[in-house]
Amino acid sequence: xxxxxxxxxxxxxxxxxxxxxxxxxxxxxxxxxxxxxxxxxxxxxxxxxxxxxxxxxxxxxxxxxxxxxxxxxxxxxxxxxxxxxxxxxxxxxxxxxxxxxxxxxxxxxxxxxxxxxxxxxxxxxxxxxxxxxxxxxxxxxxxxxxxxxxxxxxxxxxxxxxxxxxxxxxxxxxxxxxxxxxxxxxxxxxxxxxxxxxxxxxxxxxxxxxxxxxxxxxxxxxxxxxxxxxxxxxxxxxxxxxxxxxxxxxxxxxxxxxxxxxxxxxxxxxxxxxxxxxxxxxxxxxxxxxxxxxxxxxxxxxxxxxxxxxxxxxxxxxxxxxxxxxxxxxxxxxxxxxxxxxxxxxxxxxxxxxxxxxxxxxxxxxxxxxxxxxxxxxxxxxxxxxxxxxxxxxxxxxxxxxxxxxxxxxxxxxxxxxxxxxxxxxxxxxxxxxxxxxxxxxxxxxxxxxxxxxxxxxxxxxxxxxxxxxxxxxxxxxxxxxxxxxxxxxxxxxxxxxxxxxxxxxxxxxxxxxxxxxxxxxxxxxxxxxxxxxxxxxxxxxxxxxxxxxxxxxxxxxxxxxxxxxxx
Amino acid sequence: xxxxxxxxxxxxxxxxxxxxxxxxxxxxxxxxxxxxxxxxxxxxxxxxxxxxxxxxxxxxxxxxxxxxxxxxxxxxxxxxxxxxxxxxxxxxxxxxxxxxxxxxxxxxxxxxxxxxxxxxxxxxxxxxxxxxxxxxxxxxxxxxxxxxxxxxxxxxxxxxxxxxxxxxxxxxxxxxxxxxxxxxxxxxxxxxxxxxxxxxxxxxxxxxxxxxxxxxxxxxxxxxxxxxxxxxxxxxxxxxxxxxxxxxxxxxxxxxxxxxxxxxxx
Numbered sequence: 001x002x003x004x005x006x007x008x009x010x011x012x013x014x015x016x017x018x019x020x021x022x023x024x025x026x027x028x029x030x031x032x033x034x035x036x037x038x039x040x041x042x043x044x045x046x047x048x049x050x051x052x053x054x055x056x057x058x059x060x061x062x063x064x065x066x067x068x069x070x071x072x073x074x075x076x077x078x079x080x081x082x083x084x085x086x087x088x089x090x091x092x093x094x095x096x097x098x099x100x101x102x103x104x105x106x107x108x109x110x111x112x113x114x115x116x117x118x119x120x121x122x123x124x125x126x127x128x129x130x131x132x133x134x135x136x137x138x139x140x141x142x143x144x145x146x147x148x149x150x151x152x153x154x155x156x157x158x159x160x161x162x163x164x165x166x167x168x169x170x171x172x173x174x175x176x177x178x179x180x181x182x183x184x185x186x187x188x189x190x191x192x193x194x195x196x197x198x199x200x201x202x203x204x205x206x207x208x209x210x211x212x213x214x215x216x217x218x219x220x221x222x223x224x225x226x227x228x229x230x231x232x233x234x235x236x237x238x239x240x241x242x243x244x245x246x247x248x249x250x251x252x253x254x255x256x257x258x259x260x261x262x263x264x265x266x267x268x269x270x271x272x273x274x275x276x277x278x279x280x281x282x283x284x285x286x287x288x289x290x291x292x293x294x295x296x297x298x299x300x301x302x303x304x305x306x307x308x309x310x311x312x313x314x315x316x317x318x319x320x321x322x323x324x325x326x327x328x329x330x331x332x333x334x335x336x337x338x339x340x341x342x343x344x345x346x347x348x349x350x351x352x353x354x355x356x357x358x359x360x361x362x363x364x365x366x367x368x369x370x371x372x373x374x375x376x377x378x379x380x381x382x383x384x385x386x387x388x389x390x391x392x393x394x395x396x397x398x399x400x401x402x403x404x405x406x407x408x409x410x411x412x413x414x415x416x417x418x419x420x421x422x423x424x425x426x427x428x429x430x431x432x433x434x435x436x437x438x439x440x441x442x443x444x445x446x447x448x449x450x451x452x453x454x455x456x457x458x459x460x461x462x463x464x465x466x467x468x469x470x471x472x473x474x475x476x477x478x479x480x481x482x483x484x485x486x487x488x489x490x491x492x493x494x495x496x497x498x499x500x501x502x503x504x505x506x507x508x509x510x511x512x513x514x515x516x517x518x519x520x521x522x523x524x525x526x527x528x529x530x531x532x533x534x535x536x537x538x539x540x541x542x543x544x545x546x547x548x549x550x551x552x553x554x555x556x557x558x559x560x561x562x563x564x565x566x567x568x
Numbered sequence: 569x570x571x572x573x574x575x576x577x578x579x580x581x582x583x584x585x586x587x588x589x590x591x592x593x594x595x596x597x598x599x600x601x602x603x604x605x606x607x608x609x610x611x612x613x614x615x616x617x618x619x620x621x622x623x624x625x626x627x628x629x630x631x632x633x634x635x636x637x638x639x640x641x642x643x644x645x646x647x648x649x650x651x652x653x654x655x656x657x658x659x660x661x662x663x664x665x666x667x668x669x670x671x672x673x674x675x676x677x678x679x680x681x682x683x684x685x686x687x688x689x690x691x692x693x694x695x696x697x698x699x700x701x702x703x704x705x706x707x708x709x710x711x712x713x714x715x716x717x718x719x720x721x722x723x724x725x726x727x728x729x730x731x732x733x734x735x736x737x738x739x740x741x742x743x744x745x746x747x748x749x750x751x752x753x754x755x756x757x758x759x760x761x762x763x764x765x766x767x768x769x770x771x772x773x774x775x776x777x778x779x780x781x782x783x784x785x786x787x788x789x790x791x792x793x794x795x796x797x798x799x800x801x802x803x804x805x806x807x808x809x810x811x812x813x814x815x816x817x818x819x820x821x822x823x824x825x826x827x828x829x830x831x832x833x834x
Contacts (some may be wrong), residue, residue: 072806085569148801154778155803160720165663245779252763252777257829283659292675294682316764317775318782322704323697330693334685341681344652351662360785364659369649371641380696381701383638386620386771389764389799453619455768457799458689467795547667 004233031108032117033524037124038103039420042413044128045095051135053081053487060480063473066465076461077146078165082134084149085169088269089176090131092405096272097183097218098127098197100412101211103420105187107515108205110196110533112525115189118181123182130175137172138167140186145169148459150262151232153243153254157513158236170233177226184218187211196514202296205513205536206289212276213303217264217271220307225261228254238521252319259310266400267306271299273404274339276412277361281343283349283415283509284358288549291508292343298335298342305332315384322381329379336372340365355509356430360411363438367407371399374449389459392452395445401443410434418504421497422520429493437486447472510535578579615640624794624815626787627703634699634769641692678707682764704770706783711750712821718756718763718776718798723804730829734750736811742833743812744796747821756782764799767813788815 028040046457059079071079100320102120106113114120137144142163147155151169154160191212195204204212232254233363234240280287289295305328311320312329338406343365352358374396376384387393410433417425451472465471507516517539518527531542536548619637623629717724724735725744736742748753756765758776766773774782798809816824 004715073807077801077804077806146804152762152801155801160803162762181670248676249792250779252780284669288670288672290671291678294673294678317777317780318784319777319780322700326696326700327693330689331686331697334682334689337685338678340649341652342678343658344649345674345677347656347660349671350660351664351666352657352660353662353667362653365653366650369646369653373646376642376692377635377638378702379636380638380692382696382771384636385703385773386628386631386635386768388773389766390768450619453621455762455766455795455797457766457797459801462807526776544667547670549670549672552670552672 001517002031006568032113032121033121034102034106034114034117034120035522035526037120038099038101040124041094041102041127042099042420044124045091045099048086048090048131049095050487052083052091053484055083055086057480057484059083060477062461063463064477065474066467066470067462070287071461072145073461074146077459078138078144080459081145081148081169082137085134085145085173086131087401087405088149088265089173090127090134092269092401093129093175093180093265095405096269097177097180097187097211097214098124099208100186100272100276101214102183102415104515105190105208105211106194107419107518107526108208108513108525109191109194109199110514110530111190111194112527114186115194116186123179123186126175126182130179131174133168133175133563134172137168140164141169150258152233152258153232153251154245156232156236157244167233167236170229170236174226174229174233177222177229180218180222181226182224184215184415187215191209191215196530196533198538202293203533203536203538205275206278206292206295206299207272207275207513210271210278210320212300214268214271215297217268217303217306219259221268222256223263227266228257228261230259238250240291252314252317255314255317256310259313260307261504262313263310264303265304266397267302269401271302271406273364273408273412274299276415277343277364277408278302278339278538279511279513280357280361280411280415281346283511284355286345286353286510287350288512289342289348290345290348290536291338294338295342298338301335302332305335312384315381316388326379326381329377333372333376333379340369340372355414356425356427356434357411357415359431359511360407360414360436363434364403364407364411366438367403367441371396371401371403375400387452389457390452391448391456394458395448398445398448402445406437406441410437415509416515417497418508419522420513422504423497424502424508425497426493426503429489429496433486433489433493436489437483440479440482440484440486444476444483445477445479445537447479451476464543507539507543510540510543512540514538517542579745600615615726616724621771623771624769624788624790624792625732625772626789628769629789630699630702631771632696637695638692645688670721703784705785706753706786707751708743710753710785711756711818712747712752714744714746714752715755715758716744716765718765718802718809719759720761720803721798721809723796723809723811727825727828728754730825732825732828732830733832735832735834741810741812743814745814745816745821745824746786746788747818748791748815750787750818752786752788754784754786756784761802762800763802763809765796766793766799767796770813775800791817 028036031037058071062070062076102114122254140163142165144165145161147161147166156166191208231242235243241249243249243251245251278289278295309325309332311325314320315322377389378393378396414425414430451469453469456469504520506520514530517531531538535541537549541548541550595678615636618636620632620635621628623632713728715726715728722736723742724733725742726733734742755797756774756776758778760778763776764773768785775786792815794813796811798806825830
């Protein structure tokens with residue numbers, strides 16, 4: 001309804017109306033345009049990435065020597081808690097489903113905006129408020145929350161973690177949780193209701209498919225987290241005993257609720273980035289994506305399985321049915337493997353154009369394959385008993401999450417940067433950044449597998465010189481600093497690209513999907529005209545009619561009819 | 569601790585290795601995984617440890633062999649994946665501006681890369697369940713029993729048979745004494761928050777939960793002293809919540825319990 005009204009408004013005012021709209025800070029504060037909100041999300045998430053990355057540097061400095069005194073144990077506990085909380089709640093998710101999805105989904109399906117633009121703006125402001133609330137914890141007398149990003153009960157109770165810091169943490173994540181739920185509602189509705197004529201479900205770009213599934217997973221997982229947090233807050237302040245043994249409650253309930261959110265959350269974080277590389281590999285190979293339907297079904301399989309694997313985080317509690325959760329956790333490796341082979345299949349026989357997006361996307365495959373394989377180890381309960389809560393796990397999930405959010409995230413960022421800004425980044429700086437980050441990342445995390453196997457638990461502020469952890473930790477710290485340096489190169493790249501703009505053109509990569517059929521950056525309601533959508537690659541079909549997808553034998557009868565009627 | 573040069577340990581490892589390969593070889597001959605496992609197992613006399621502890625209990629050794637199996641399988645799978653990736657990366661570099669063949673799908677290949685991973689996963693699951701049943705088994709009639717109580721930030725070990733208590737926190741670390749070659753059932757509880765009872769050399773950890781009692785068995789195979797840690801974040805001094813495990817001969821254990829009967833060591 002809103003949309004039709006806005007469309008009417010547009011035709012009344014005519015095209016010039018948009019350019020006279022608010023600009024600068026006022027535009028940023030009041031806009032309901034999905035592109036402005038998407039960019040706000042993306043840039044805010046990047047600021048949080050740098051804050052949490054800075055914390056990682058402090059953490060690595062503390063661990064560079066045994067019995068480290070760089071920060072106190074209390075500060076150390078606060079640092080890794082907020083590092084993890086920012087990365088998972090404030091960076092990885094919002095960067096993907098708040099930033100990329102917001103910006104790209106309406107463009108990819110040929111819609112003028114999200115289904116609920118005002119709700120979209122509310123999501124962003126809840127997210128920003130929640131993020132600042134979390135950081136405020138450091139300013140309280142008792143410090144920020146220090147019970148890890150998982151906030152296990154009863155360590156997170158008012159007795160064990162008194163003070164305002166933990167309360168701010170709870171409120172902050174509840175706010176970000178609501179923001180996520182609203183974004184999920186918006187994404188699902190937009191994709192179901194606002195697709196352009198001809199854009200059937202099986203012609204949607206893989207990125208949009210992944211965002212649809214992510215939106216559904218958000219709607220499954222985030223309400224559980226928000227409810228669990230409200231109960232935790234009630235335990236802390238209203239005298240309930242939901243997670244307290246003393247009143248007949250159960251601390252393990254928190255773990256079940258948290259991970260029922262937490263494991264789908266891992267895929268909520270990963271699927272958007274799978275979607276990004278699924279756009280990048282085809283374009284930079286000059287081929288369509290290999291096994292489109294296989295990819296879609298793999299995504300759906302991951303989503304389905306991800307709701308039944310949460311207790312693999314709880315193998316060592318002794319309270320869960322090991323074979324069931326082990327089987328499902330092992331099984332989820334299959335659709336994930338399908339994706340990797342699909343990407344390799346996409347590049348097979350192509351003309352690989354090694355621009356920064358492709359380089360970063362290949363870096364993602366390397367990191368993600370290693371992290372995925374070690375995930376299979378952890379799906380086996382006996383091996384999990386030996387490595388649970390050690391640096392083996394830390395190395396595993398950093399390879400998976402850093403692999404997705406940074407390698408695939410920057411692949412996506414550089415791929416769509418021309419669309420976002422109308423400008424080109426500096427190719428050599430993006431490549432330099434890749435190599436520094438890629439080497440730094442591996443030097444940081446590969447030694448951590450060995451540290452875990454040697455028995456170093458995670459979240460320890462100090463270790464003894466006799467433990468034999470020193471050398472590997474020092475290597476890891478050097479790698480950490482190198483990774484940090486890589487992000488400085490990124491800032492330099494952005495600075496130069498901003499100061500000395502190089503126009504990128506509307507479709508610098510010969511992209512396939514609808515966002516490349518409009519201007520860079522797109523006008524306020526995205527499209528002045530749309531190419532006909534007869535396949536998954538409407539922009540390619542328009543630019544390469546001799547190789548158009550709808551002419552291939554792959555095309556369905558329905559599309560053939562459509563073509564013959566429109567040509568006839 | 570566990571030293572590869574130690575003849576006793578080495579002997580046990582070789583025995584264990586035989587057991588493991590005999591488990592793998594006959595069952596999965598058809599699959600690429602088992603072929604790779606067997607080939608790697610044959611080409612070198614001993615499978616490397618891949619950085620893991622060999623396990624100082626029978627349970628820990630089973631876990632170690634499972635870990636080795638997973639490591640070999642992952643080298644095979646990861647190796648194939650990376651070979652394909654690197655081949656594609658170099659073979660299909662851009663040569664000219666021509667448009668390559670627009671392949672959309674290849675159903676037989678897609679079925680292949682779905683079915684083979686499922687087979688691998690089923691094999692991994694089979695061995696997982698076998699080892700898991702060994703590791704989580706609790707004997708109805710153990711030789712010894714000990715109750716471990718975790719608290720912020722220390723451990724209490726209580727031997728009900730002799731009413732012996734070993735407790736310490738802060739700067740002195742308590743010692744858990746276990747007999748070699750006998751079954752000890754550990755009863756694990758927590759007084760306050762969630763802790764992780766973790767003995768790296770035993771390849772084992774289990775949460776100490778408030779309000780829930782965990783039970784598991786250790787059958788130590790090697791005498792020696794091992795470090796134990798708290799693995800689950802439990803508050804300010806989580807890093808320093810250590811203990812040690814001393815495995816001694818049954819005879820030495822009897823005389824130790826006799827000397828400690830009714831005592832509280834703080």
